[in-house]
Amino acid sequence: MTDDELVEIERRVAQLPPGEQLELVERLLRNLRHAEYTDHAAFEKDLQEMAADPDVQREMRAIEAEFNGPGPSGLEKAG
DSSP states (O other): OOHHHHHHHHHHHHTSOHHHHHHHHHHHHHHHHHOTTOOHHHHHHHHHHHHHOHHHHHHHHHHHHHHTSOOOTTOSOOO
């Protein structure tokens, strides 16, 4: 796959709502974990490195903040 193709995929994923982005990441990880060709030790090491990456952490916090943002108005209990 070329860099241009990867950039296009990344651009399209960025257009998804945060919850769908998170679901996609989870599905990709699940698929990779179950792939017959996966070197599981290397894969887990890569995941640990990715989890420690400040850029990845920042992006995941941003997705989580958007996903856990305030709910629709009118559903809160009256005080």
